[in-house]
Amino acid sequence: MSDAKIRLYVDHPLGQGQSVPLSREQAHYLFGVMRLSVGAAVLLFNGVDGEWRAEVAEAGKRGGTLVCAARTRPVQMPPDLWLMFAPIKKARTDFIVEKAAEMGARRILPVQTEFTNAGRVQRDRLQAHAVEAAEQCGGTYVPEVADMQRLDRALTGLGDRRLMFCDEALAGAEDTSALPDTPGPWAILIGPEGGFSDKERARLHRMDTAHAVQLGPRILRADTAAVAALTVWQQRLGDW
């Protein structure tokens, strides 16, 4: 049996001897595209039970079964960090979701600001991007992509969670080194490409839990700012 090189996210419990049924799409991928046959090894994870080495027990065109042989890694939860962002063009929105999953965010929240152009996001498509990124980056956890909600509701939903927000146009933004080393739940908010409205900005400044930061002297696109902000946070407060 060769080493398992394929990693697959499954929405099914994993454990010693556990059978895992495959969807039609998964069977097509494993047996049609990747040409695996009975006995081949695959790495499975479900975001909860860690990573398992499983073997193909049944292989068919419309389905199949894997059986878990041994746990190869425990689940590694990312820090309790949410990434909130205002959706932009499709490719760059996909990119933000992929990067958030790779870099270790626990939850991804598209938010609608007053100047957000994208009227709607396809949550299922974005969730699939997060799954694919986790499969590729060796993650054992998949961040949940939430439904888009209005920024004011999303901010209320933060409760006591601390917020690091990035807005190029924001006067009084601190150097990232001024970010408090406070552990516990955090969120990052990436401003929309059109900027925050005066009302949104005023609310963010009134929040005791919110910290404005600047990310250098050049104006970063929203997708760049997302990766940079995740890096800053992970280095200071996360698991890097």
Next chain:
Amino acid sequence: MSDAKIRLYVDHPLGQGQSVPLSREQAHYLFGVMRLSVGAAVLLFNGVDGEWRAEVAEAGKRGGTLVCAARTRPVQMPPDLWLMFAPIKKARTDFIVEKAAEMGARRILPVQTEFTNAGRVQRDRLQAHAVEAAEQCGGTYVPEVADMQRLDRALTGLGDRRLMFCDEALAGAEDTSALPDTPGPWAILIGPEGGFSDKERARLHRMDTAHAVQLGPRILRADTAAVAALTVWQQRLGDW
């Protein structure tokens, strides 16, 4: 005269009263696409003379002339940082170049490692991406995209320049906080998706000027690693 909203890179000297001829493509963009007419304002930069507010003096289908009215900003050079990376899929390579320009690298060097798949890069196309990114991000400088060269030659070309390199598979990689605060010229090297060869790795480890760093517990794609590494460097040693 409304505020100038369009920023354009031109390969021409800029100064008080200076006339700037437009190429056919630039004329098409300004007059055909953006519908500017005589008297309209545009911001120009050439990477050397800062940013200038210019006005349309002549507008034609195949060309035109702008005249510089006033300098709006001095040139802001990014730190003396080179980004070296092994080209990957086209879209992700374009992305790395765009991000390097946005985040403030001075020079971008595609390098061919033993496990690099991309045989060739279109330097002109990548340079155009760097220009577009500078136009969009408000930069006054455009990093030069070098021709692709073999990694061993590129490493020799570093001379005394310090090198921060990222390789997930590399044993003994330091936490980024262990990176020396040494000012002066630096380069970042992003490892290829297939990893470095043993020979390449041995050479990197023999270099007194090279520092291996790790970017968290998950495996980052090369394009993610590029943005994360640029963030780490800019925060510690750059102009953020």
